[in-house]
Amino acid sequence: MICNEAGSLIAAYADGEVDSAQGRSIEQHLRSCAACAAKHQEVLALRARIRAEVPYLQAPSALRERVRALVAQSAAETPRPRPERDRWRWLTGGALAGCAATMLAWVIGTSVVDWRANEDVAVEAVQTHVRATLNDHLIQVASSDQHTVKPWLSARLDYSPPVKDFASEGFTLIGGRVDTLEGQRVATLVYRYRLHTIDVFVRPELAHAPSALRAVRGFNVAHATGSGMDWLAVSDVSADVLSAFVQRVASEAGAR
Amino acid sequence: MTEHTRFEALVLPHLDAGYNLARWLSGNVNDAEDVVQDASLRALRYVGSLRDGDAKGWFLTIVRHTFYDWCRRNRPTEIVKDDGTAIEMAVDELATDPEQAALRSAESRSLSEAMAELPLVFREVLILRELEELSYKEIARIVDIPVGTVMSRLARARGLLQRSPLLRAIHGRAAGGAR
Numbered sequence: 001m002i003c004n005e006a007g008s009l010i011a012a013y014a015d016g017e018v019d020s021a022q023g024r025s026i027e028q029h030l031r032s033c034a035a036c037a038a039k040h041q042e043v044l045a046l047r048a049r050i051r052a053e054v055p056y057l058q059a060p061s062a063l064r065e066r067v068r069a070l071v072a073q074s075a076a077e078t079p080r081p082r083p084e085r086d087r088w089r090w091l092t093g094g095a096l097a098g099c100a101a102t103m104l105a106w107v108i109g110t111s112v113v114d115w116r117a118n119e120d121v122a123v124e125a126v127q128t129h130v131r132a133t134l135n136d137h138l139i140q141v142a143s144s145d146q147h148t149v150k151p152w153l154s155a156r157l158d159y160s161p162p163v164k165d166f167a168s169e170g171f172t173l174i175g176g177r178v179d180t181l182e183g184q185r186v187a188t189l190v191y192r193y194r195l196h197t198i199d200v201f202v203r204p205e206l207a208h209a210p211s212a213l214r215a216v217r218g219f220n221v222a223h224a225t226g227s228g229m230d231w232l233a234v235s236d237v238s239a240d241v242l243s244a245f246v247q248r249v250a251s252e253a254g255a256r
Numbered sequence: 257m258t259e260h261t262r263f264e265a266l267v268l269p270h271l272d273a274g275y276n277l278a279r280w281l282s283g284n285v286n287d288a289e290d291v292v293q294d295a296s297l298r299a300l301r302y303v304g305s306l307r308d309g310d311a312k313g314w315f316l317t318i319v320r321h322t323f324y325d326w327c328r329r330n331r332p333t334e335i336v337k338d339d340g341t342a343i344e345m346a347v348d349e350l351a352t353d354p355e356q357a358a359l360r361s362a363e364s365r366s367l368s369e370a371m372a373e374l375p376l377v378f379r380e381v382l383i384l385r386e387l388e389e390l391s392y393k394e395i396a397r398i399v400d401i402p403v404g405t406v407m408s409r410l411a412r413a414r415g416l417l418q419r420s421p422l423l424r425a426i427h428g429r430a431a432g433g434a435r
Binding site: 008011012015017042043046047049050051053054055056057058059060063064066067068070071072074075076120182183 | 258259260263264268271272274275276279280285288289292293296297298300301302321325366367368371382385386387391392407410411414417418
């Protein structure tokens with residue numbers, strides 16, 4: 001084994017992350033290469049020092065009690081909505097492995113942290129849109145009548161989203177549903193534009209607005225604020241159409 | 257089992273781990289407590305979907321998400337664009353001018369302090385590896401990055417720690433003594 005090859009594996013070896021065959025050849029290399037052996041020792045020495053000198057901080061008992069009390073209170077007060085079972089499933093592996101793999105593949109190749117942080121909601125919105133489309137539960141209340149959709153949504157949320165049909169411009173309201181975004185229940189308005197479906201997630205205006213326009217896995221995500229709400233549109237229509245549409249909805253939905 | 261009892265059985269045992277992570281990410285006790293409290297409520301909401309397998313990783317993921325939400329609101333500058341920017345920042349902080357470096361060394365910063373000064377992206381993988389003793393795969397899942405990125409960030413984290421002035425002095429002595 002040459003140093004180049006061993007170099008990137010030394011730390012993995014020190015972390016117990018190589019298989020036994022690799023382990024044996026690294027051991028052999030370490031015996032004959034002082035530079036790599038020193039590197040290996042460095043990782044071990046640093047670990048020993050961290051474990052000896054850096055405290056593992058335990059939750060103060062007051063915090064533990066407060067959390068228990070909060071949880072008990074919160075569990076007693078609110079009749080829980082159905083847990084959004086899919087939301088975490090991809091984290092724990094398994095059922096949505098395929099979807100998770102696709103998402104992971106998308107995430108791979110970028111380690112841009114704030115970019116990804118900003119993307120979280122866009123990714124989640126696209127996931128939600130895709131899931132609704134695939135599982136064919138795009139619409140929980142089917143109606144092109146804004147006066148039917150709005151009260152249906154309001155009854156299921158702690159806010160009342162403005163709802164407006166834009167059929168005269170080619171964007172026909174076909175219904176709505178309730179989704180979860182960033183842990184909050186949100187209203188989703190579903191529009192039809194030619195052969196495309198557009199999901200518009202509506203929630204009370206946020207302090208930190210996501211960035212204006214993104215493409216995620218081939219879907220466009222456009223954002224706007226207006227009428228006291230935060231509007232996030234997801235669709236496979238072109239970016240400029242989607243962007244113009246969400247701006248329009250945001251500024252006009254609240255108007256009579 | 258109700259959500260409440262599931263929380264007590266599955267999540268509460270990992271409150272220390274959650275707190276340790278939040279404390280190391282946020283750098284102070286009060287913010288850590290806020291983050292853990294908020295994360296616990298989020299965890300309660302989704303505990304119905306948690307399978308028994310990896311409650312710790314699951315809760316740490318929530319704590320981390322909650323922290324980043326908090327951080328975006330309160331300290332957006334800490335969230336840097338990429339690993340390269342993080343490195344530049346760390347180099348600036350750790351060793352811009354020799355005089356300051358000497359001063360810091362004289363102050364004899366502890367290893368904890370040096371770790372606390374690591375850029376967030378490197379600090380979090382190091383905490384998860386060395387204090388939580390999680391595998392690369394578990395870390396990758398929590399931080400939502402590929403295993404290869406876990407490895408490169410760990411290497412950077414260790415390299416930066418070893419380059420921080422105080423540690424360099426100690427390493428120098430240790431190496432000298434060993435010979």
